Amino acid sequence: MGLQSAQDAAQEVGFYSLTSHDALGRGRMQAFDRNWKVCSQSVAAGRTVATDTELDFGAVKLDETCPAKDRTAPAKADGTMPDFKGKSVKVARAALDSGTSITVEDASADDRFVFLESNWQVCTQSPKAGAELNGQPVEFTAVKFGESCP
Known part of the structure; x- marks a missing residue:
């Protein structure tokens, strides 16, 4: 079901505490609900719960395929x-301390500006996974989702 239709249906039966999240784990906001479809929900359809229960819908854009299981953003x-690697630059940035100096460069030969970070996936990182973080700068290379890392 479309996200807007799902929200409307939930409100029709008295649910008003509604949230949604990016089911692909990219950290995208569902600003235009009509452009998203529901893949999962926090309360199973047909289950009886109080109408003050928060309902959370996992959603993807209309032209995307729902994942078999919601993908979550990396932990802090x-x-x-x-x-x-393979995560959106947006969720990578959010998982790091807010004081971390972060540089992101296009991994392709096109030298594009990485603007909307939720649309870019990490290809390489420095320091490497597992390294101790002690305030050093972090560097990422990235390509747009749907492109292959070089």
Whole structure:
């Protein structure tokens, strides 16, 4: 079902605490609900719960395929560099301390500006996954989702 239709249906039966998240784990906002479709929901259809229960819909854009299972963003880095390869630059940035200096460059030969970070996937990272994080700068190379890392 489309995200807007799912939200409307939930509200029709009295649910008003509604949230949604990017089921592909890219950290994208569902700003235009009509452009997204529901892949999962926090309360199974047909299950009886109080209408003050928060309903969370996992969604993807209309032209995307739902994942078999919702993908989650990486956990906050806790002194060790996580493996961000294949994750969106946006969720990688969010997992690092807000004071971390981060540089992101286009991994392709096109030298594009990485603007909307949720549309770019990490190809390489420095420091490497598992390295100790102690305030050093972090560097990523990335390509747009749907492109292959060189």
